[in-house]
Amino acid sequence: MAKIGNIDLGEFPLLLAPMEDVSDPPFRAVCKENGADLMYTEFISSEGLIRDAIKSRQKLDIFDYERPIGIQIFGGDEEPMAMAAQIAAATNPDLVDINFGCPVKKVVSKGAGAGILKDVPKMIKLTAAVVKATSLPVTVKTRLGWDDDSRNIEEVAERLQDVGIQALTIHGRTRTQMYKGNADWTLIGKVKNNPRIHIPIFGNGDISTPEQAVSAREKYGVDGIMIGRAAIGYPWIFNEIRHFIQTGEHLPPPTVLERVRVCKKHLYHSIAWKGEIVGILEMRRHYTNYLKGLPHIKDFRQQLVTYKTLAELEEVLDAIATQYKDHIFERTAPQITEDDDLPTDNEMEHCNVYG
Numbered sequence: 001m002a003k004i005g006n007i008d009l010g011e012f013p014l015l016l017a018p019m020e021d022v023s024d025p026p027f028r029a030v031c032k033e034n035g036a037d038l039m040y041t042e043f044i045s046s047e048g049l050i051r052d053a054i055k056s057r058q059k060l061d062i063f064d065y066e067r068p069i070g071i072q073i074f075g076g077d078e079e080p081m082a083m084a085a086q087i088a089a090a091t092n093p094d095l096v097d098i099n100f101g102c103p104v105k106k107v108v109s110k111g112a113g114a115g116i117l118k119d120v121p122k123m124i125k126l127t128a129a130v131v132k133a134t135s136l137p138v139t140v141k142t143r144l145g146w147d148d149d150s151r152n153i154e155e156v157a158e159r160l161q162d163v164g165i166q167a168l169t170i171h172g173r174t175r176t177q178m179y180k181g182n183a184d185w186t187l188i189g190k191v192k193n194n195p196r197i198h199i200p201i202f203g204n205g206d207i208s209t210p211e212q213a214v215s216a217r218e219k220y221g222v223d224g225i226m227i228g229r230a231a232i233g234y235p236w237i238f239n240e241i242r243h244f245i246q247t248g249e250h251l252p253p254p255t256v257l258e259r260v261r262v263c264k265k266h267l268y269h270s271i272a273w274k275g276e277i278v279g280i281l282e283m284r285r286h287y288t289n290y291l292k293g294l295p296h297i298k299d300f301r302q303q304l305v306t307y308k309t310l311a312e313l314e315e316v317l318d319a320i321a322t323q324y325k326d327h328i329f330e331r332t333a334p335q336i337t338e339d340d341d342l343p344t345d346n347e348m349e350h351c352n353v354y355g
């Protein structure tokens with residue numbers, strides 16, 4: 001049983017990764033429905049929270065049906081981070097998570113995100129300040145180290161535990177790797193199997209199939225896994241993994257009807273959260289992912305990303321459900337975007353990370 005403070009996450013929990021511009025309430029709603037055991041908000045700038053910036057504030061929106069849910073904050077300075085933890089805690093999440101893993105230059109250059117991996121004493125002081133600032137459990141998400149020559153996660157994990165964090169998620173890459181190459185789980189396993197470590201250790205990086213999840217559990221002994229990219233447009237991944245763990249068998253891939261149903265649910269949540277105009281605009285980035293695997297879908301997709309009313313979008317989605325009702329989906333791993341397609345500095349430039 002994995003437990004964070006009093007939060008019982010059950011056996012081998014499957015966590016939805018915090019993802020900027022992705023893991024907002026509408027996306028979380030469909031991941032929750034499909035079996036995510038613990039979810040996080042997108043990362044929220046401590047400076048933005050203190051300034052009361054709209055974008056940061058909105059990211060604090062959490063709903064009871066999402067529990068347990070963690071709010072993730074980032075920043076490079078103790079005092080603003082402690083204040084941000086208090087602001088986050090006031091919205092009553094189940095836990096507060098600190099982001100020490102973001103590799104983006106804009107964040108790292110301020111000593112925040114993975115930038116702090118270069119200054120472990122500062123990382124420890126900052127974490128202690130956050131732990132002191134709130135009565136909620138504090139967790140951390142980080143990487144193996146700054147670069148190949150400084151893969152210091154074993155030391156970091158012990159020291160973070162010593163100042164009171166209650167769970168640690170490790171993404172098996174260094175900062176300089178960004179999202180390139182394969183995640184290396186060996187060190188994650190070493191942290192987990194360190195007899196000094198008693199907090200839950202969650203592994204993260206490149207899990208996209210039930211087999212990989214089972215192998216991560218058996219090989220590295222982690223207490224649970226966190227899934228990011230594989231859930232984008234494919235929230236069924238959580239139930240698929242859970243089912244495979246429990247039965248050793250695969251669930252059939254979701255039918256087109258199911259895909260359209262969940263896509264609509266995502267759209268409805270998006271509109272309920274942001275209003276019809278913005279909700280429809282923000283949903284546009286998700287259609288390609290939901291429609292992966294359907295042949296000759298370009299015209300429909302074009303309509304989905306241009307139409308402006310809910311009625312029109314529902315009509316297109318219903319037409320897709322009808323036209324492809326006999327389509328047989330192959331059971332393939334949801335595609336993980338690799339290497340340069342990932343949110344490097346350029347891709348994330350549009351993200352108002354300090355907004």
Ligand SMILES: Cc1cc2nc3c(=O)[nH]c(=O)nc-3n(C[C@H](O)[C@H](O)[C@H](O)COP(=O)(O)O)c2cc1C
Pocket residue numbers: 017018019020021022041042043072099101102141171204205206207226227228229230336342343
């Ligand atoms: C679009 C995108 C946005 C991300 N934003 C965040 C974030 O806000 N906070 C964070 O800790 N990690 C963030 N990450 C990293 C993921 O949480 C995760 O560590 C990484 O994608 C590796 O896991 P995966 O292979 O399962 O995707 C982001 C990743 C992606 C692809």
